[in-house]
Amino acid sequence: MKFTGTDNYVSTDDLSMAVNAAVALKRPLLIKGEPGTGKTLLAEEVAASLGMPLIQWHIKSTTKAQQGLYEYDAVSRLRDSQLGNEKVNDISNYIRRGKLWEAFDADEQVVLLIDEIDKADIEFPNDLLVELDRMEFFVYETGETVKAKKRPIIIITSNNEKELPDAFLRRCFFHFITFPDRETMQKIVSVHYPDVSKQLVAEAMEVFFEIRQIPGLKKKPSTSELIDWLKLLMADEIPDEILKNRDASKAIPPLYGALLKNEQDVHLLERLAFMHRRESRG
Template identity: 85%
Template structure:
């Protein structure tokens, strides 16, 4: 079975090819791209498209690789022993299974998402090398070896906040999600808002791509932010004329808070508008 995209997710030919190549090679698929380009959603849609269960492991700066395998709750065991609880004699009662354990022991092949791996410590990827290679790990407290019943389809996302180790990269199939061009962006908009007027789409895309082209912008608006902005434009019933006949001396678009996410970029556009007004006098 091959991934062909879904009704809710516009996957380019290159992206579909990358997913299917990683599945065929039985290697983790490492996905990079700008924030808001649908990296996390890809795992959800791959699971839906292939009819597989989805297991999600969202990484934080404090996440340790061991937590993906299991955690031993020694504090609870000590407390229960003080209370005379009989379950203290079975250490397995204090083993909390992690997301890799869940994926390894699933009844059928699962899709495992390791989301934003670059948020964790630099050693985090290296600490998972053996487990991802051998598809097994050892539980020291119980003396058992947990082996994967079915090799999961592993999708790993990264926002490029940290460089990943070469040894880890060698074990992955890599794909960078390029920012969508105008035609692809129209397809994405049509998926989210099938009944949207094409005039609104045309004018909104003009403003959106002009905004992304502004030099010096600290954070360019992403696909997800464009979707949010269009939702607001439709909800507030903004006339198409306001977008079509926009005044370049007022560089900030209506409801800009959906597109711009910091004051530096707002001030930049205000300065550009001021310069435009001076030049047009």
């Protein structure tokens, strides 16, 4: 089976090729790109397209690699031993399986998403090298070796918040999701809102790409923010003309809170509008 995108996800040819290459090579697929470009959604749609279950491991700054394998709850065992509970005789009662164990133990092939790996400590990726390479790990408390019944398709996402170790990168197939061009963006919008006014989309995208091109923006609006903005424009029944005939001296677009996510960028657009007004008077 080959991934070519789904009815809910527009996949470019190079992205589909990357997914299928990673599957063929039996290597984790490392996906980077701007926030909001559909990295996490990709794993969901790959699983749906290939008819496989999806196991998601969302990484936080406090997440340790060991948690993906298993955790031993020594405190609960100590408490049960003090209470005379017979459970203490079987140490496996206090082993909590992690997402990797869950994926390795599945009877059918699954898609495993390791989401936003760059949020964790710098040593996190290196701590998973052997397990992702050999598709097995050792449980010291019980003396068992857990081996993958079926090699999972592993998709790892990163927002580039920190550099990943070279040893980890060597074991991955890498793909960077470039920001969609207008044609691809049009297809993405059509997937979400098939009945939206073409004129509204055209004018909204004009404003959207103009904002993205403004130098000095702290956070450029992403695909997901354009989708949210269009939803609001439709809900509030904003006429196409308001966007088409917008006043350049009022650089802030209507319902800008869906596009701009910090006060610095709002102030930047306000300053540009002010400068435009001064030039117009001159």
